Amino acid sequence: VFFLAVRDQKTVTDFLSSRLGLAHSLAVLIVALIAAVVLITFMLLSAIFFVWLERKVSARIQDRLGPTRVGGKFGWLQTLADGLKLLVKEDIIPTNADHMLFRLGPYIALAGSFLAFLALPFGNNVVAQNMNVAVFYMLAVMSSEVFGVILGGYGSGSKWALFGGMREAAQVVSYEVPRALSVLVPVIVAGTMNLNTVGVMQTGAMWHWLVFHDPFTFGAFWTFFTCGTASCKRAPFDLAEAESELVAGFHTEYSGFRWLIFFMAEYGSMFAISGIAVLLFLGGWHPGFLPHDLTEYLGPVAGNVLNVLIFIVKGWILVFVMMWVRWTLPRLRIDQVMMTCLRYLLPISCVLLLGVSLWQLVAWEYPVLAYCNYLLFGLSAAFVLYTLWRLLTTSSKETPTQLMPGAWGALQSKVP
């Protein structure tokens, strides 16, 4: 029922108002409430999953085990234990804090992150509000999420938090520009900002995905993902909370539930950014090896459920990549962060934008350029296969003597 309510709002609204005799406006309200509840439940559940995943991924990358006890072998329920701990923690508001702003901060962050989900299609028409300018809307509300961080940082009345907030402001105002420019690249190719239409356009095999459309969209995917990581304040761009310099940055003074809300907002916007990337570049809800939409094989219900699952899994994979990057790369300095944006990402995204505009004009004259996607797809697939082959064929038995096997397992060492 929930699913249907999200997918066919008109039908359900009509059903409620005609069959059950409810007023039309009441029916609209009920449907909207159901959609909102479904989305916020999804957002919070995936945040719970991501916290567990983050612990496991960081542990494996650092050659540890991570949580193993709570809830069985893999520590499935670790996040629930964490959550319980946070809920019973004392909620402290510092004396120097600006109480109103301090309380307001986390909620603005969460609202910004949640509002983005309203326009995110999880499948063909499985979207709370199918907007014409969905991408633009999502970027707009996600930029207001940062406002919560800055208010929290300022309202804490602590110099560490204030520094964190100021850094966040500088970083976000700068990174918004290349992020928006690289979103424009696939939008120019698709000719629409409606995410649902962009998703439908990429029906079919993987080489129809927009990331392989031409060299410029291929580049735009990487710049967008980098800027997205930076705008979610994830390492290597987590200067707002740099532990080694600022204690904990903007959330130094937060504890308990308010701190929890900040993190739900962060994990929510990680998924939202990944969702935009999946829809604009990686084929949306299409599995990538079937010529038609799944609903044509399995019927509307099973097909749509599978579509949604595929979309969510793709989003999770991108979130996993963000975690992978976070635990692999060291944190940049603040001047390096700004330089990365203003001196590299901004010119690169401008060139991509100009390039794709020219490409669209030239490809109109020379249809042979339309085959570029097969070339790009072939190269990418070859690269991925080669990497996999290297990983699988490199022996892990050549461990240097007197060292434990593990992170060093695959590397030859000259240490005797």
Next chain:
Amino acid sequence: MMDLQQFLFLAIAAFTGLSAVAVLVSQNIVRSAVWLLFTLAGTAGVFFLLGADFVAATQLIIYVGGILVLVVFGVMLTAQGPFVTMKVGAAEWVVASVVGVLLLGAIVITALRGPWTDDAAPQMEDPERSASSAELGMSFLGVSQVTPPAKLRGIGLHHPFLLEKTEQGTKPASAPERKQMAYLLPFEIVSVHLLVVLIGAAYLARAKRRRGVVT
């Protein structure tokens, strides 16, 4: 009974108006900026309610970004102490009130004199079918007709970019050719103005170095 749209409009309008009053009442500059944020977000809410998604998202992305900078400046200026609370003198109140009343009068007169009819009343629209940014661009180019009509020629339907490519060569788009008027030139002039202002602001705000001093 009040229908849903009226109720939502009243709720959003009340929220916007109250936040606007709070901007004036609060003494702390950062809190003022926060209330200003709510005011402008409420305005965006009204746009969303009317189905003007593009305008609403633009409102959000521009003003939230703008206020962000305002807050940061507020924090930087108030960090010293004497400016944490703002004292407003009586003369400033008078000037501000006069300007405010004049502006309100201008807006009310314009609103009352407008050619409003009942079918021109704003309706809550289906966002899926509301005018998109693509239509906006098309009417800037003069491909689709705009009201009120502009005084300048647009590119029109016969422009080479709009010709459909067929095997026999190019043929004009199927719609009848007519003289199209567009707002593209004024729009571009405003854009270039804005760019000049931005560059000027960046020039004024740059780190100044005195001549002959090596830093």
